[in-house]
Amino acid sequence: MSATTSGAPAGVVFDSVAAVLAAVGQPLGETSWMPITQARIQQFADATGDQQWIHVDPERARSGPxxxxxxxxxxxxxxANLFLPQLVRYEGLRMGVNYGCDKVRFPAPVRVDSNIRGSGEVVAASAIGDDGVQVTVRITVQVQGQDKPGCVVDTISRLYF
Incomplete structure (x- = not known):
């Protein structure tokens, strides 16, 4: 393990196709906690047009579900895109692309002013030619004080060393 950049939590470093292939089943640790503020929720609502009251109306939401x-x-x-580079870093990478996601689930709500963090695990990897690998990293968004996570997603990346 090695530290990532600018004070981020320690992350696992992979420097080759072989290292990624050997990591299947390996936990990647956890990020630091971060707050989910009403301002962040509102920015997302503004960016996506999803202004549903359960997200953006604190007064009405107090009496909601x-x-x-x-x-x-x-x-x-x-x-997950914020947490992933805090959990894993690739050295000697020529190119990496997001390939998609599998098995996205939202087991529990993430209430405003709660703290969340990401944890990761390499769940699959397969070689692509001589210098590439497709890797699936499961990101679990933990909610402080809750048993169930706010989100679980299998992220898929294609990496070329």
């Missing part, structure tokens, strides 16, 4: 505003599921999902 969650007792407060909740983050959009897709906001929670999008934070």
């Amino acid at each position: 969650f007792g407060a505003c909740v983050a959009h599921g897709y906001l929670t999902l999008s934070l």
